[in-house]
Amino acid sequence: MNKVYINQSFEPIAxxxxxxxxxxxxxxxxxxxxxxxxxxxxxxxxxxxxxIAIKSGEERKNLETCSxxxxxxxxxxxxxxxxxxxxxxxxxxxxxxxxAATYKRGIDFIQAPTTLLAQVDAxxxxxxxxxxxxxxNHIGVFKEPAAVxxxxxxxxxxxxxxxxxxxxxxxxxxxxxxxxxxxxxxxxDLEKQNWAELVPHSVEIKKRVVAExxxxxxxxxxxxxxxxxxxxxxxxFLKQPRKKLLHGEAIAxxxxxxxxxxxxxxxLDEQALYHIEEFIFSIYGKAxxxxxxxxxxIPLMMQDKKNEKGTIQSVLLQGIGNPVYDQKLSLAExxxxxxxxxx
Amino acid sequence: MNKVYINQSFEPIAxxxxxxxxxxxxxxxxxxxxxxxxxxxxxxxxxxxxxIAIKSGEERKNLETCSxxxxxxxxxxxxxxxxxxxxxxxxxxxxxxxxAATYKRGIDFIQAPTTLLAQVDAxxxxxxxxxxxxxxNHIGVFKEPAAVxxxxxxxxxxxxxxxxxxxxxxxxxxxxxxxxxxxxxxxxDLEKQNWAELVPHSVEIKKRVVAExxxxxxxxxxxxxxxxxxxxxxxxFLKQPRKKLLHGEAIAxxxxxxxxxxxxxxxLDEQALYHIEEFIFSIYGKAxxxxxxxxxxIPLMMQDKKNEKGTIQSVLLQGIGNPVYDQKLSLAExxxxxxxxxx
Numbered sequence: 001m002n003k004v005y006i007n008q009s010f011e012p013i014a015x016x017x018x019x020x021x022x023x024x025x026x027x028x029x030x031x032x033x034x035x036x037x038x039x040x041x042x043x044x045x046x047x048x049x050x051x052i053a054i055k056s057g058e059e060r061k062n063l064e065t066c067s068x069x070x071x072x073x074x075x076x077x078x079x080x081x082x083x084x085x086x087x088x089x090x091x092x093x094x095x096x097x098x099x100a101a102t103y104k105r106g107i108d109f110i111q112a113p114t115t116l117l118a119q120v121d122a123x124x125x126x127x128x129x130x131x132x133x134x135x136x137n138h139i140g141v142f143k144e145p146a147a148v149x150x151x152x153x154x155x156x157x158x159x160x161x162x163x164x165x166x167x168x169x170x171x172x173x174x175x176x177x178x179x180x181x182x183x184x185x186x187x188x189d190l191e192k193q194n195w196a197e198l199v200p201h202s203v204e205i206k207k208r209v210v211a212e213x214x215x216x217x218x219x220x221x222x223x224x225x226x227x228x229x230x231x232x233x234x235x236x237f238l239k240q241p242r243k244k245l246l247h248g249e250a251i252a253x254x255x256x257x258x259x260x261x262x263x264x265x266x267x268l269d270e271q272a273l274y275h276i277e278e279f280i281f282s283i284y285g286k287a288x289x290x291x292x293x294x295x296x297x298i299p300l301m302m303q304d305k306k307n308e309k310g311t312i313q314s315v316l317l318q319g320i321g322n323p324v325y326d327q328k329l330s331l332a333e334x335x336x337x338x339x340x341x342x343x
Numbered sequence: 344m345n346k347v348y349i350n351q352s353f354e355p356i357a358x359x360x361x362x363x364x365x366x367x368x369x370x371x372x373x374x375x376x377x378x379x380x381x382x383x384x385x386x387x388x389x390x391x392x393x394x395i396a397i398k399s400g401e402e403r404k405n406l407e408t409c410s411x412x413x414x415x416x417x418x419x420x421x422x423x424x425x426x427x428x429x430x431x432x433x434x435x436x437x438x439x440x441x442x443a444a445t446y447k448r449g450i451d452f453i454q455a456p457t458t459l460l461a462q463v464d465a466x467x468x469x470x471x472x473x474x475x476x477x478x479x480n481h482i483g484v485f486k487e488p489a490a491v492x493x494x495x496x497x498x499x500x501x502x503x504x505x506x507x508x509x510x511x512x513x514x515x516x517x518x519x520x521x522x523x524x525x526x527x528x529x530x531x532d533l534e535k536q537n538w539a540e541l542v543p544h545s546v547e548i549k550k551r552v553v554a555e556x557x558x559x560x561x562x563x564x565x566x567x568x569x570x571x572x573x574x575x576x577x578x579x580f581l582k583q584p585r586k587k588l589l590h591g592e593a594i595a596x597x598x599x600x601x602x603x604x605x606x607x608x609x610x611l612d613e614q615a616l617y618h619i620e621e622f623i624f625s626i627y628g629k630a631x632x633x634x635x636x637x638x639x640x641i642p643l644m645m646q647d648k649k650n651e652k653g654t655i656q657s658v659l660l661q662g663i664g665n666p667v668y669d670q671k672l673s674l675a676e677x678x679x680x681x682x683x684x685x686x
Contacts, residue, residue: 024651063406070475070482079650102445104648105472105483106558129448132413139413140448141484215449305447307422308367 003147004124004207006200010112010151014045017147021047023108024081027073029096031056034088037157038114042087049085050076054092058238058247061091061130063139069099073107082107083146089115089162090122090247094137097128101143108146114154116166116195117248120173120202123148125210125223135303136235142215150203152195164190164283165248168226172255173202175276176222177209179321186279221315221325228314229334230254232300236293245287252284257337261329262316264336272320286342294338298331346490347467347550349543353455353494357388360490364390366451367424370416372439374399377431380500381457385430392428393419397435401581401590404434404474406482412442416450425450426489432458432505433465433590437480440471444486451489457497459509459538460591463516463545466491468553468566478646479578485558493546495538507533507626508591511569513541515598516548518619519565522664529622564658564668571657572677573597575643579636588630595627600680604672605659607679615663629685637681641674 005013026049030039035053052072054065073082086096086109093111100109113123129140155163167190174182181201185193206223213220234250237243245253259276262268289297301312312329348356369392373382378396395415397408416425429439429452436454443452456466472483498506510533517525524544528536549566556563577593580586588596602619605611632640644655655672 063410067406067475074475074478074481074646077645077653079653080648081651102472102482102484104481105470105485127448129445132410132417135417138417138447139445141445142448302420303417305423308424310420310422 003145004150004203005147006150006152006203008151008196009153010041010149011045013149013151014042014112017110017149018045018047022081023083024079025050025076026083026085027052027076027078028085028087029054029069029092029099030087031089031092033157034092034114038087038112038154041151041153042085042112046085056088056091058091058131061095062132063130065095066099066130069096070103073099073103078103078107080104080107084109085112086110087112087114089113089118093118093122094128094140095130097143097145098130098140101128101141106143111145111148113148113150115158116155116163116199117169118166119150119152119155119199120166121169121206123150124203124206125220126214134235134239134300136231137305138303150199152199155195160190161246165246167193167283168248168251168255170198170202171280172223172225172251173205175255175259175317175320176225176315176323177205177321179319182320186275190283218325221313222323224325225315225317225323226251226255226258228254228301228304228312228329229257229297229337231304232297233287233289235300236297237287243287249284249287252280253287253289253341256280256341257334258314259317260337260340261314261333262318264333265316267316267318267324269319272317289338289342291339294335294342297338298334301334346488347493347546348490349493349495349546351494351539352496353384353492354388356492356494357385357455360453360492361388361390365424366426367422368393368419369426369428370395370419370421371428371430372397372412372435372442373430374432374435376500377435377457381430381455381497384494384496385428385455389428399431399434401434401474404438406473406475408438409442409473412439413446416442416446421446421450423447423450427452428455429453430455430457432456432461436461436465437471437483438473440486440488441473441483444471444484449486454488454491456491456493458501459498459506459542460512461509462493462495462498462542463509464512464549466493467546467549468563469557477578477582477643479574480648481646493542495542498538503533504589508589510536510626511591511594511598513545514623515566515568515594516545518598518602518660518663519568519658519666520548520552520664522662525663529618533626561668564656565666567668568658568660568666569594569598569601571597571644571647571655571672572600572640572680574647575640576630576632578643579640580630586630592627592630595623596630596632596684599623599684600677601657602660603680603683604657604676605661607676608659610659610661610667612662615660632681632685634682637678637685640681641677644677 111123129137132138230251427443454466472480475481573594
């Protein structure tokens with residue numbers, strides 16, 4: 001967990017690690033976007049290596065794609081001293097990490113996140129996995145990468161939509177851990193945010209929380225703020241091609257709903273709820289969620305990994321910067337919150 | 344690793360653990376054999392639970408069966424506080440353990456090995472995994488079970504062939520770690536072996552080695568004696584239905600071949616080689632391996648997980664009880680050893 005290196009460009013953080021190369025073989029996992037926009041900046045820094053290219057998209061984060069990756073490593077006769085570098089967003093990092101962690105019972109991997117979302121969230125904390133049927137990250141393991149190399153230059157390669165998606169996790173980190181930074185970011189447009197400040201800030205919060213509770217027995221659960229409802233919303237819309245939502249867009253919805261429930265329980269005052277809503281709507285707009293959609297979304301929450309014994313567990317806010325976890329939600333509360341969001 | 348409990352019957356070792364039940368749900372994984380012969384002895388001891396039944400056989404130790412197990416856990420809404428009890432041989436333990444270790448990034452599992460092979464080998468040491476295409480245990484993780492419950496009574500349910508297969512690992516443990524016990528067992532027929540003594544003896548050797556080197560960076564490799572050649576022989580014959588070999592039968596072949604190579608390198612004297620051959624042939628007979636078979640077997644060794652940088656690594660004996668690991672084998676040596684075995 002101390003092996004997170006952040007810099008504007010990739011070269012100064014990658015070179016010290018890769019020049020001390022003790023690996024028998026190296027592979028770089030990319031999708032069509034990172035192959036085109038990021039790999040050229042990385043290629044020259046690497047010793048002889050294999051490129052493994054998969055198609056982008058959450059809908060490909062599954063066992064079938066894992067089989068393809070495992071087969072590529074097998075065909076190239078990767079042994080246990082091999083290294084896989086995951087160059088891409090959350091899908092590449094989660095799935096590539098899972099494949100590395102399970103190939104021959106585990107080879108080293110390096111996370112080289114290229115999206116804002118992956119830089120401030122997915123690449124730190126050792127959660128790896130793939131989707132299984134309707135369920136996000138249902139199959140996976142906890143394992144730390146050999147290193148996380150975060151080059152903020154890669155953010156320039158991203159479409160605005162991707163930046164917006166990643167920003168949701170930054171908002172989350174502020175809401176659960178830093179009221180001062182929250183006051184700062186909520187007064188700026190998305191275009192005015194300072195990534196050179198916010199990326200390390202988010203990484204520090206996440207590292208601190210994960211270090212205290214690596215396998216999510218307790219404190220780490222606070223990182224799931226917005227995710228109980230948000231994940232279910234994301235899973236639901238994944239099946240509805242006409243209105244697909246990016247992860248952060250779904251989490252933004254989840255944060256409003258869970259803030260509303262926090263307010264209804266008298267944990268969060270009205271003004272704070274208002275600020276959260278106002279800022280999130282200004283960036284993400286409002287997704288259309290009908291009451292029919294809501295009916296289909298709720299059962300998906302039952303499979304959330306944070307649940308225990310058939311209840312739906314979530315994180316609520318007792319004021320900005322002060323989260324509480326293991327909060328049971330009732331179905332009525334969830335319905336009301338989604339209704340509140342939509343109206 | 345201290346959680347290995349051995350007793351003649353299942354009840355006294357299982358009850359203390361299962362009565363302190365802190366699990367939200369329990370599932371028992373069985374195959375058609377353990378469902379019939381072992382599950383009835385276990386059922387009454389368990390609180391309410393789910394039975395997950397799969398078909399037996401190494402050829403089903405694959406991703407497809409994992410998907411079935413994951414789906415069963417999902418359908419029953421198992422959460423992270425669920426428990427999976429793997430009641431069966433090596434396939435059930437390795438695959439059930441892998442499914443538990445990856446379901447929602449890991450739930451607890453208990454190994455309840457019912458075969459001699461699983462009791463003295465597979466259930467101890469935290470190696471979990473499944474086969475992938477032609478490659479044995481190619482996808483997996485290292486993870487310790489919550490407990491290992493070894494009831495030697497289950498051995499009475501086994502056909503002689505299964506006892507013979509498991510005995511190969513006991514022979515291996517003696518050859519790599521206890522010359523005195525080797526002298527004792529090699530002078531007895533299979534029917535005269537004392538399982539109540541040999542099972543805890545083998546478990547102790549394995550536990551000691553694994554405790555020193557859980558992820559097989561060094562010492563643990565000695566447990567692979569007989570397996571470099573044996574695994575490849577097993578993989579090869581898995582595809583040849585007319586002459587399928589059990590794991591231990593293949594390892595027995597591997598131990599003769601690797602002992603022969605040890606002798607050719609002047610590590611092992613002729614008499615020791617002769618004793619090994621004599622005893623193994625007396626129990627396992629001699630499998631027919633043609634030179635054509637040998638040609639097909641050798642490439643399979645290239646994918647062995649113990650290899651590094653394209654070489655074939657094995658464990659040799661510098662005398663009984665004194666193994667050396669990281670010994671590179673040449674293709675010529677391997678060919679000669681298989682030829683020696685067959686002639």
